[in-house]
Amino acid sequence: MEYKNYKVEDFVLNSRFRRWILNPQKEDHLHWEEYLKKHPEKLVVIEEAKRIVTELPKIDYRLDKEEKSLLWHSISDNISSDISPGRSAKGEVIPMNSDVVLKKASGHRIIRKKKNYLKIGIAAAILLLLSLSIFFNRNLILSAVDDESLRAELISKQNPWGQKSTVFLTDGSEIVLNSGSSISFLKDFEEHQRVVKLEGEAFFKVAKDRDRPFRVIANNVVTQALGTSFNVNSYSDGKTNVALVTGKVVVTRMNSDKKLVKSVYLEPGEQTEYVEAENLFNTKPFSLEEITSWKDGIIYFSDADSKQVFTYLENWYGVKIIQSNQPKEKWNYTGEFNNLDLKNVLTSIGFAMNFDFTKDDKTYLITYQK
């Protein structure tokens, strides 16, 4: 019998040894028993080797059933159709996940997709493709916006504080960009994925296009829509709010590797706020005025304290507001201003909350009455 100079590694690498540990046959037991009888000094080494063999984990990656079936279909549809029973007449064309679009745009392989689903399956398939396409393509899309080499082709639009603007995209979508916010997207936006990166706040009216979902990336939250209108607010770091006005969206969190990990589906009238520190989505109803009035030039406060009010006004008008003394009581301010200048707004709020103000260039000084 050999193994005289065997070390732990040798045993681990010996297939007969591994078989004995993992999947023993009768003769293995005999073989190793006999060996140990002759070489009791090897016991320690063998025990160590055994531990390694049993504890070595297999890192297993899985495709789920749908992925496997989709993959088979894309293989099957791309091979010569000499023998392909039952896959001809009622061929329902379902666009493959948006990989195709991106690949096409980059001169990549094009995969013709032709499917033949049962009627009931069609609706499900579209939904599935939509949701899978987020899953499949997240790397591609997100890297397309992030990739240094593509950055030159990015178009950016940035609003300073105090200025709002409306951006019309080539696909017919419309973005109302709030002050102090910016968006960027690829130059040939339409040919690629419809992906927009947002900092700050914007209201989106998305043109319908079933084949190309519209995605907004803000902080680490991805909002995906087909044809809808919704508001995304990412002014504060680590906090992103998405409010859906019409249609349907799915809001997903992206981890540091740009993998999509958590999602929430919104119904019209629902908003969700993702708080990074807690890693959770908080979904609740919202009032339309509160979330979307900004885009129509309406300032809207509901039970706001002084800090909220002044910060909002600072951002809205692009000014600085300083309080020279403290208010007597805590604010609980509710009010609405329709396209007014700051002077009027401050006069009105000052009347309710008992303060005067003076102006020096772009700085406003607030003094509460004693």
Added chain:
Amino acid sequence: MKGDYLHIGSEQFILWKERSDSEVWTSFLKGNKTAFEYIYQKYVDELFSYGMNIRSNRSLIKDSIQDLFIDLWNRRKYLSVTDNIKFYLFRSLRRKIKHLIERDKKLYDEHPLENLSFVEIVFPFEQKLIAQQANDERKMKIKRSLLRLPERQREVINLIFFEQLSYEEVSEILSINIKSVYTLTWKAVTSLKRNILIISFLLFVSLM
């Protein structure tokens, strides 16, 4: 998802299950599509897992598998006979992956394997073990030490230990000589040994 997609276990496949690799392969070479689909069904999971262990990028691996099977079918007239389909597929898939990586260097975003949240781990021999914290922690650490191995070492471990291919086959898949395969495996095992023993020891101490 219904369609004319067959699952392993379907009646059509029972026939194939009983046949040897070379019989199945020969039928496929002659243009039998069920044999071809059977091959896909039987090996797609292993191929995917193997691919992901080379490069952890789902869409890249799926594309490679797709390309591999399309090529197999279209080039079946020129393919040689084999009595070891798995080995044949593994070797071809690896080539495909490397090829696509080169071609798509810019398109595809590489993800570090350290991202464990997406890695499903299966402990083949302790699958149903009741979760014990100490044990879980140890497994976690062992898993990490496996993931930290250099790419090639991880690959040989995967091929030899889990896919149970021979050194000869691995040397052909990786296009390196047998001696190098052995050296790589040895290195991997040595570093795993160190980790596993240290981890076990530390946990043992912490439990006292």
